Every structure is written in C-alpha cells, then in structure tokens.
Amino acid sequence: MRGALAIAKKELNVYFTTPIAYVAFMVMAFFAAQFFTGSVEAYRNFVTRMSPYEGQQMLEQLNLTDVVVSRLFASVGVFIVISAPFLSMRLVAEEKRARTFELLMTSPVRPFEIVAGKYLAALVVMAVSIAIVAAFPVILSLFARGAKGGSAVEWQTVGTGLLGLFLLGAMCMAVGLFVSSLTESVIVAALVSLIVLLALWVVTIFAVAGEGPLRDLARGMSSSEHLMAFLQGRIELKDVVYYLSFVALGLWLTDRAIEGHRWA
C-alpha cells in the first residue's frame, strides 16, 4: 500500500499545483453561492407573502432545511456531475501522454495500487469540493433561529445530504478514472465521462414520460433519483448500493484496463 500512498500524494501535489482543482472549487463555490442566495430569497418571499394571512400555522411547519439546504444540494449535484470529469480526466490519460505511465508500470507496484492511489487523491479533491458547499448551511445556522429557539438547520438532514453528495462524487470520480484509463487524450477522457455521467443524471426524464418497466428502469438507473432520499434526510440501502456499485465497477474496470497493458 506504500506505493498507493506515494501515488496519492503525488496526485494531490499535482492537483494543488496546477489550476484544475482550484477552477473546479471556484465554479462550485460560485454556483453554490448563487443557488444559496436564490433559495434564501425564495424562502423570504414566500414567508412575507404568507405572513399577513392565516399562514401562521403553515409557517411553523415550513422547514428551512428542506426549502433552502436541500434545494441547494440538489442543484450542487449537477455541478458535481459536471466538474468531476474535469477533475478525473488527467488521472491516467496524462500519464500515458507524458510517457510517465512507463515509470508506473515498471515500478514494483501492483496495478491496483496505482488505481487506489489515484482514486484516493480524487476522493480527497471531491471531499474538499463538497466541503465548500457545506459552508452554506453553516452560514445559515449562524443567522437563523428555529421557531422554538433551537437550531434553524436540521443537521441530520444536512449530514445525509452531504453524504449523498459525496457518494455521488465518488461514483463520478470512479467512472471518470475508468474512462481516463482508456485513452491518451485528456480532452477525450473529459468529454466521454461527461457524456456518460450527464446521461446517468438526466435519464430520469424518461421516468416522467414513460410508464411501467421503462419508468422503473429509468428511475433505477438515474444518479439524480438516488440522491433524493439523502436530501430528505433518509439513508436508503438501495441508494448506497447504487453509488457503491458504480465505485466498485469503476475501480475494477480501471484495474483491468491497467493490468491489460501488461498483456498487450
């Protein structure tokens, strides 16, 4: 595992000395801030419209976390799907292009150590990206008070939401890593994984129009559909299994793709 750690360290070194990770963080922070202020504004409008009338009881049931934080997280999901391909594109493809792949393959490390090291670094970057988003509920809790004097933010729901986003990010990175291991071109790697991940994200639109098995299939395949329960504060086994299956499949296929170089 020493080899994997060395590779992870080097990848993080590269991530944070080149602009890619910073650009991804900035995009994430910028759009999350837009969605956050947008949701807070929508919430405020709603409350001021409701207040003069009989809405007092409704207002008490209105949940700040569901209206603001969950909506923010749902929007952030798209940006994870869009930014992940750019974070994962050069993981293996760049090594092949720069011919440093030969160094990795002639060093005494197993292919899986290469995969694990690269994936570990990718996960760290993804976690930082999601931690930026976690700042918004914290800001909200600093300025808002609950109806009964408690915290305005339900931290359990925030926690499951962040877990969901992290699992989504982990899935996107695993898919991106595999695609990156198939090509020498970082552009091709980014585009192909973007297409695959976006397709998985939006496949749920077939569920709206379709019915019966098609609808179930579309919902079952969609990475956005599986995020919903997390955003509502529930951890459901089927959703965890969905994301982790993609992680396992992605890592296994990457391992095979790298091992395959030794054979052909």
Next chain:
Amino acid sequence: MIEVSHLTKRYRDRVAVDDLSFTVQKGEVIGFLGPNGAGKSTTMRVLTGFIPATSGTAKVAGFDVFEEPLEVKRRVGYLPEYPPVYADMTPRAYLAFCAGLKKLPRPGVKAEIDRVAQLARIEDVLDRVTGNLSKGFRQRVGLAQALLGDPEVLILDEPTVGLDPLQIREVRELVKTLAGKHTLILSTHILSEVAMTCQKVLVIHEGKLVDFDTLDGLIAKHLPGRRVTLDDIAFLEEIYSKLVLPGGLQAASPVAPTSAASAATGGR
C-alpha cells in the same frame, strides 16, 4: 543475471524482435547496438515488464518477467527512451515519489536522493521545476530515478541522448563506476560509447541477433589480423556496418548508417 530465450515480439503484422536469445552474467556491461527500429527499445521494454513478449521468455535474476513481474521490477532500474518525468514537479519531489514507488525504507530516502542526485549531477537543479529544465537535465533526472535504491540490474535506453559532450563523458564515467557491482544493459548508437564502456556488444538488426561478443572477440572475428586499440572507434564502425548491412559495405540499405560506413572506409 539476465536470460533471454527465443524472445519474439510482434506488433500486429510487424515483427519487432525475432527469436532473440542471449545471456548476461552478473556484473557485465552490455552495449545494445543496432540501427533505429532494430528492436532495442522493444527488448528493453519486455525485460522491464512494460510490454509482454509474443513468445519466448525473459528472466531477470532468476525470475520470469511475465510470471513474477514485481520481483523483477524490484531489482531493475530502468531509464526509458523518453525520460518519464513530470513537468510540474521538482526533481526532488519526483525522486521522493519514485522512492515511494520503489518502496525504499523511509528514513533513508533523503540520503538516497542526495546520493543519486550527486551521481547524475543534478544537485543544482533539485528544487527547480522539471518542465523548465533542459533536455539534458531531464535525461539526467530520469537517470537518477533509475539509480534510486541501487538496483542490481540497470537497463538504460539511450542514456546519453540530449547530453552535451562533457555530460556524455560524465555518464560514461558513471557507467564505469557502476560496472562490476551492477549488471548493465545500455542501448546507444554512439559507437564510441560502446567501445569505452561496454565489455560486450550485442548487435541486433531487424529484430534479430547478429552478433554478441566481447570487443576483442568481435575484432578477432570480423577484422582478423587488424591491430586496434579501444581508443580508436573506427574499427567498431567497420564491424557494425559489416554486421548490419547485408553483404558488407557495398549494399547500402536505407536504414543503415551509410555515412558512418563510408567514413569508416574512407578512414582506412
């Protein structure tokens, strides 16, 4: 130390290495000689486990390259044809990374980096960004990487490409100091280098072994009766052209180094 038997490597319909067999004893320095595209790099890539052989076997230190790649890779330092350096890293960070890949004991890594940096003469550029270094320095950073951990076997693919004459001499000195303790295979098409550093010469042409012998053996075989000293490299050019050009110097094929050949005949 290195046993290659009936090694063949085919890329689709092109045969890169054709039924190559040779043995290298421990401590020998072997010069790999051949025109461009003769299969030198391919053979080295098979020996280091980067690509598989189509048929035949290669063993390093008694381990089959394909069956027990990790055991082989642990014992081999390899400088590929293109130095595998990262443009965004400093040589120091790069060597530390390579030390991690080679799983060198952590406490000794710093001293080991200083040692190989001194051998490859890159002490002064250790903290600059590799992407800004000249080709010669990048080549030497790659060489330092191969020397990390003092491996028993060193496989150097054109170690002096891109170096200036003084640096070439330094690398030559380095190879001489490594000889004896290490088994070295180095490929080159600079003949003087072979004459000065290698004990044995392996000439391949179009993937086939043409001759494998000591320098004295080659002289005795191909230039009988000629008295040569090792400082004089023209004899090697002559032998080389005899081996690589079918029918000796008359039939010049497009891949053959005709200028070297004619220079050799002109000189004699």
